[in-house]
Amino acid sequence: MMVKASVAAMLAAAALAGLASPAFAQNFDDPKEFQAAKDMLAMTPEGPAGKPWEQHVGGKMVDTSQYKKPGPYRICFSNASLENPWRVVGFTNMQAQVEVLKNDIKSFTVADAQAKDDKQISDISAFVESGNCDLLIVSPTTTAALTPAVEAACKKLPVIVFDRGVLTQCPVTFINPVGGYGWGIQTANFVVDKLPKGGKVLALRISPGVDVLETRWSAANRIFKEHVINVVGAEFTGGDNAKTKQIVEDYINRFGNIDAVWMDAGATSVAALEAFEDAGKPYPIITGEDQEDFLKKWKEKSLTAIAPTYPTFQWRTPIIAAVEILKGEPVSGPNWKLPQPTITQADLDKYVNDKMPPLHYAMCGCEDLPGYPQRWGGK
Amino acid sequence: MTVVLDDSKHASPAAAFARQINFAVVVLVVLYGAVGLLQPSYLEPAGAMNFLRRAAPLAILASGQVFVLVSGGFDLSVGSLVTITVIGGSMLTANDPSKTWWAIGVLYAIGLVVGLINGAIVAYLKTPSFIATLGTLLSVNGAAMMWCGGAPRGYLPDNFRMFGRFMFHDVPVVKVFPLAVLVLAAVAALAWWGLHGTVFGRRVFAVGDNPRAARLAGVKVETVRLGAFVISALSAVTAGVMLGGFGGVSVDVGLGLELQAIAACVVGGVQLMGGRGTVVGAVAGALTLTALFTLLTLLGLPQPLKETAQGLILIAAVAFGAWRRRRVG
Numbered sequence: 001m002m003v004k005a006s007v008a009a010m011l012a013a014a015a016l017a018g019l020a021s022p023a024f025a026q027n028f029d030d031p032k033e034f035q036a037a038k039d040m041l042a043m044t045p046e047g048p049a050g051k052p053w054e055q056h057v058g059g060k061m062v063d064t065s066q067y068k069k070p071g072p073y074r075i076c077f078s079n080a081s082l083e084n085p086w087r088v089v090g091f092t093n094m095q096a097q098v099e100v101l102k103n104d105i106k107s108f109t110v111a112d113a114q115a116k117d118d119k120q121i122s123d124i125s126a127f128v129e130s131g132n133c134d135l136l137i138v139s140p141t142t143t144a145a146l147t148p149a150v151e152a153a154c155k156k157l158p159v160i161v162f163d164r165g166v167l168t169q170c171p172v173t174f175i176n177p178v179g180g181y182g183w184g185i186q187t188a189n190f191v192v193d194k195l196p197k198g199g200k201v202l203a204l205r206i207s208p209g210v211d212v213l214e215t216r217w218s219a220a221n222r223i224f225k226e227h228v229i230n231v232v233g234a235e236f237t238g239g240d241n242a243k244t245k246q247i248v249e250d251y252i253n254r255f256g257n258i259d260a261v262w263m264d265a266g267a268t269s270v271a272a273l274e275a276f277e278d279a280g281k282p283y284p285i286i287t288g289e290d291q292e293d294f295l296k297k298w299k300e301k302s303l304t305a306i307a308p309t310y311p312t313f314q315w316r317t318p319i320i321a322a323v324e325i326l327k328g329e330p331v332s333g334p335n336w337k338l339p340q341p342t343i344t345q346a347d348l349d350k351y352v353n354d355k356m357p358p359l360h361y362a363m364c365g366c367e368d369l370p371g372y373p374q375r376w377g378g379k
Numbered sequence: 380m381t382v383v384l385d386d387s388k389h390a391s392p393a394a395a396f397a398r399q400i401n402f403a404v405v406v407l408v409v410l411y412g413a414v415g416l417l418q419p420s421y422l423e424p425a426g427a428m429n430f431l432r433r434a435a436p437l438a439i440l441a442s443g444q445v446f447v448l449v450s451g452g453f454d455l456s457v458g459s460l461v462t463i464t465v466i467g468g469s470m471l472t473a474n475d476p477s478k479t480w481w482a483i484g485v486l487y488a489i490g491l492v493v494g495l496i497n498g499a500i501v502a503y504l505k506t507p508s509f510i511a512t513l514g515t516l517l518s519v520n521g522a523a524m525m526w527c528g529g530a531p532r533g534y535l536p537d538n539f540r541m542f543g544r545f546m547f548h549d550v551p552v553v554k555v556f557p558l559a560v561l562v563l564a565a566v567a568a569l570a571w572w573g574l575h576g577t578v579f580g581r582r583v584f585a586v587g588d589n590p591r592a593a594r595l596a597g598v599k600v601e602t603v604r605l606g607a608f609v610i611s612a613l614s615a616v617t618a619g620v621m622l623g624g625f626g627g628v629s630v631d632v633g634l635g636l637e638l639q640a641i642a643a644c645v646v647g648g649v650q651l652m653g654g655r656g657t658v659v660g661a662v663a664g665a666l667t668l669t670a671l672f673t674l675l676t677l678l679g680l681p682q683p684l685k686e687t688a689q690g691l692i693l694i695a696a697v698a699f700g701a702w703r704r705r706r707v708g
Contacts, residue, residue, distance in 0.1 A: 083528075238631065240629045240630065240631055240632075241626050241627035241628055241629045242465075242622065242625070242626025242627065242629035242631075242632040243626075243629065243631070245625070245626045245627070246626065249433075250676045253418055253420070253421075253673070253676070253677065254418065254676065254677050254679060256418075256420075270627075271626065271627050274544075274627070278429075278544065278546075278625075279429070280425070280555070293534070357474070358474065358534050359533075359534075
């Protein structure tokens with residue numbers, strides 16, 4: 001029996017490893033996923049109006065009565081990192097959400113893995129061993145490496161995974177927005193729509209190999225190809241302002257002008273725009289993100305722009321879901337897809353806020369949370 | 380070795396000057412001509428100004444580096460100083476324009492300290508400068524990462540960024556005139572005066588040419604070395620303020636700049652073992668390198684190929700310079 005079990009485990013591990021590497025890499029451009037995202041973008045989210053962090057797009061409800069226990073609860077959170085402003089804003093949302101539910105939450109313990117897989121694996125096992133967690137929330141550093149740790153945790157307590165995924169269905173629910181394909185679809189359609197005939201498009205990407213970024217590009221590129229758009233280059237910026245500006249300047253010099261800049265993330269969108277300013281060229285059509293610096297520039301200079309979001313309000317959802325699960329209330333799952341709103345010209349004014357710092361993410365859904373705006377660095 | 384000094388100082392200054400400068404200038408003209416053929420906008424005043432603006436930080440670094448090279452050393456720490464200047468600038472100002480001048484003062488103080496440390500290690504601990512400044516490179520880069528928590532945060536206020544970005548408009552003839560070009564002109568003039576017009580400058584040559592002879596002649600070799608490293612560090616802070624101004628907050632803005640600055644000097648006829656070089660050559664070398672980078676970009680080569688080509692062309696330029704010096708000198 002023992003031998004059989006261990007062989008089965010080995011086979012399962014091998015199958016998983018196979019899933020983890022090549023199969024996963026090929027899936028960055030999956031027509032089925034592309035279509036699924038397209039369908040989701042067309043759906044109306046279900047749930048309370050005006051609270052997208054409690055809504056879900058399609059999907060089923062899962063029964064959680066087996067996890068029901070008396071409160072207040074001890075919630076533990078294994079965080080991948082706080083290494084970029086997006087995660088900082090998200091984590092601030094999360095802490096404020098805990099405060100909102102303080103009657104139901106006795107303790108909220110956090111371990112920061114500082115972007116290291118091995119640290120997060122030990123963080124998770126420390127939480128599980130401690131016996132001080134009624135529920136574990138995980139935001140994984142990388143998908144494949146964290147899968148076994150999450151599976152081990154699932155055996156001991158209810159687990160919620162959000163943001164990046166893992167290769168197992170064992171968590172009660174996996175919370176994330178529509179995703180990279182959706183982002184690519186929203187942005188590429190905008191560019192196709194606004195671009196003059198024969199216009200030149202420059203695509204700027206952060207780095208290769210990250211699933212949420214790869215899918216943004218594969219979806220956009222699919223649409224660009226469909227519409228025979230002249231993409232003059234796709235370059236990696238490393239998310240660095242100076243490098244971004246240099247690359248854009250090089251392209252402007254080489255091609256005389258660039259009509260549209262497509263970006264897989266908005267952190268360096270202002271740097272890209274500055275290259276046009278310094279070259280004395282008109283602003284391009286541009287896709288950014290919901291960072292305040294970009295939104296302010298957009299409004300100030302009346303840009304032709306769109307700001308897709310990977311909304312930071314998703315950091316509120318795991319806390320709400322945690323309390324619901326421990327109360328035995330059904331939650332959306334096993335894949336809880338949150339809406340992924342886009343900021344357009346029509347609702348730009350709603351999101352531009354001079355009182356918030358330049359790297360604040362406007363789609364935080366944090367305006368009703370305690371401590372707003374100071375807690376997020378606002379005035 | 381004293382023969383070399385005699386040669387450059389007394390024999391025929393005009394010929395020596397021409398020999399050191401012409402090569403970089405000739406290459407510069409050829410490369411810039413090719414750039415202009417590919418993209419005619421570079422031949423217009425605005426395009427040329429933009430080119431100078433882009434070359435300014437490297438030219439400033441080279442103007443500082445030339446002191447260390449002529450004194451017989453290397454300063455590899457300048458790239459990391461550029462990085463810490465940009466990161467530190469954003470951390471110190473915290474997006475508050477009223478803190479800009481104070482922050483720039485602090486950054487120069489950091490530069491001064493790093494320059495003194497480099498100089499002290501080389502002069503008093505007798506450590507080869509290559510190793511000493513490689514150590515500072517790592518430490519300063521590490522300090523910059525620690526300071527910002529490993530990822531660029533925050534913003535540089537506009538009045539900090541003007542040194543890299545501001546343009547004077549409606550200037551006669553050239554139409555636009557970047558402030559960065561003005562800074563470059565001032566720094567280059569200052570460096571030129573320092574190296575070629577002062578007693579200190581003459582001592583830098585003497586130390587680089589033959590430290591023992593210089594010491595016997597009464598030159599305080601340690602002080603001169605210290606001075607050269609401080610000048611190089613201060614030029615790096617200046618370049619950092621300009622690069623931060625141009626590109627904004629970035630963690631790898633200084634990456635590889637030390638080698639580019641040294642390469643610029645060498646292309647400009649500065650001798651790597653010390654004792655020979657000019658500020659004009661260093662600046663011309665920096666412009667030549669920038670023209671080369673621009674040309675490779677305009678040709679649309681993919682990044683890895685561009686880097687390979689850059690390396691090969693640099694080696695060729697340096698080898699040619701050395702060959703020429705052997706033949707002529």
